[in-house]
Amino acid sequence: MLNRDWHKTYRMPEHPTLDQRVDWHLAHAIACGCREMPDTIKREIEKRGLAVPERNRPN
Template identity: 50%
Template sequence: MAGLNREWHAAHRMPEQATAEQRIAWHLAHAQHCRCRPIPAGVLELMQARGIVPPAKLSTER
């Protein structure tokens, strides 16, 4: 699994000056493919402001 995550990160680089939409999209995809780190609080707020339910939150409520 670690190899897969590394490949995913290599293929999905976060832009240095990412917009809010880019950060949301990146972290949504990241939470589905890799969970090396949680979604930052600032990005969670951006998601909540748009009515997006963070997938990481759902998947950790087992």
């Protein structure tokens, strides 16, 4: 899927909660990965005992 299409489908809410940011960045890192996950989000994922997904780097 093109990054463009993914971003059109999965928009970050305008005033996202931390949960929404974590969910968005988890999905984004796997599906798109056009930019690095912020460290605050990585730390939050680790705090929740989840694995930080490897960034899917676009070609």
